[in-house]
Amino acid sequence: MSRTDEVVDGIRRMILDGQLRPGDRLPVEKDLADTLQVSRGSLREGVRALSILGVVHTRQGDGTYVTSLDPARLLSPMAMVLDLQDDGAMPAFHSVRRVLETEAAGLAATRMTDDAVAEARAILDRVPEIMHGASVDHDRFIEIDIAFHRVIAAHTGNPVLEALIESFAGRTVRARLWRGLHTEGIEERTHGEHEAIWRALAARDPEAARIRMASHLLGVEDSLPRPENLE
Amino acid sequence: MSRTDEVVDGIRRMILDGQLRPGDRLPVEKDLADTLQVSRGSLREGVRALSILGVVHTRQGDGTYVTSLDPARLLSPMAMVLDLQDDGAMPAFHSVRRVLETEAAGLAATRMTDDAVAEARAILDRVPEIMHGASVDHDRFIEIDIAFHRVIAAHTGNPVLEALIESFAGRTVRARLWRGLHTEGIEERTHGEHEAIWRALAARDPEAARIRMASHLLGVEDSLPRPENLE
DNA sequence: TGCTGGCAGTTCATCTGATGTTTGCGAAAG
DNA sequence: CTTTCGCAAACATCAGATGAACTGCCAGCA
Secondary structure, three states: OOOOHHHHHHHHHHHHHOOOOOOOOOOOHHHHHHHHEEEOOOOOHHHHHHHOOEEEEEOOEEEEOOOOOHHHHHHHHHHHHHHHOHHHHHHHHHHHHHHHHHHOOOOOOOOOHHHHHHHHHHHHOOOOOOOOOOOOOOOHHHHHHHHHHHHHHOOOOHHHHHHHHHHHHHHHHHHHHHOOOOOOOHHHHHHHHEEEEEHHHHHHHHHHHHHHHHHHHHHHHHHHHOOOOOO | OOHHHHHHHHHHHHOOOOOOOOOOOOOHHHHHHHHOOOOOHHHHHHHHHHHHOOOEEEEEOOOOEEEOOOHHHHOOOHHHHOOOHHHHHHHHHHHHHHHHHHHHHHHHHHHHHHHHHHHHHHHHHHHHHHHHHHOOOOHHHHHHHHHHHHHHHHHHOOOHHHHHHHHHHHHHHHHHHHOOOOOOOOOHHHHHHHHHHHHHHHOOOOHHHHHHHHHHHHHHHHOOOOOOOOO
């Protein structure tokens, strides 16, 4: 086990033991290096790794602190790593997204506040103004797409589910997804399906919301370019 | 943006550009440091971070290589970070696991080979011998529990789903879960539910498999200790 | 009194150079 | 042809020095 791994494990253990709690400040580099019996260089490598994993957060001139450790923060690094995936993995990927978002829609249908429903409505209302005739502002449409799905995820009452969906359907991933979709009139169809989902949510009908969301995402999967290599 | 972040981003970009492909070897530290205009120390911090994220793999005396980048490898670091979660997040966590495993059971029911069904059977057959009378070999029962669920996940045909389930229901997480369950006869009940899931799988009945798995995991959630802080 | 600006100390950021450890490979010996 | 040995390459780790950024405090001013 390398020195750096010892540092990562050591800090992880300190958190698990309750020796370090969210928001706490870590000892200064030199002290911590002494404690863990490594040089400052190795210590920094370990701390940096934990920083990228979202476990700690360091500010120059101040110190290094344990983050809030909530699911959203801890799951977010996944997104960065996920878009390294080969395009061939996209279908498997999107199937999981469908499962997650379908569940989210069902949960949101019973848990969304009136305000949240209105917020979703406001997002969809922005669509007509960017779909004037033949030309569609593609980037802004994607923004709306993301925003709509995000509102739903945000009102599931399950932060873990929300964070996972954010990773699986966040900006970079979504941009890649839309790049492969060149079907004519795809925006109109998507918008129509969003409207159907919204109606189910507004009616507080979880079953309908699940079906509409699943149908929506299955449609997207159908539009996905087929992987070249068939078994 | 710190130097280290530039390194991480730089290497990530080289992979995205196809300049580096899975299995490829990175330039030696000094060269890469020159290319990215950073010192060797900073370079190492960045490479180490990517190493912990599972993107690259470095061997002393040899060099640093891009990993296979498959979902299992890229999602596995999540498990380490996930058991830093507060116990209060356990229910949200387990709900997601239930959704994932339910889907997995449904998929596996139609995709499992006869060999895989036999493998699952063999795992369950190990149970009687460790449940002699009142005393139960707790650790070995957990091992069987993990193995059974893992076989199902492995035959969904979806590596992303498999990797996610592994993270959400892997060894460390599962150990924590079982710590909180002290209901009398929980092992017997669990085993009975596993048997029911197996029958659905053997019958190649996806709907039944889904229901049995969901029921099984909902039962586990009921046994979960209630969080202390009610809103 | 209350606010503002600057100063000093602490802490992280980065670089440099040196030394230890491991690995891979080819040459030499059998 | 096989085995063994030694060298060179590459990563691992350390130590020291310098720079940059933030915090807290305190004096000066209105």
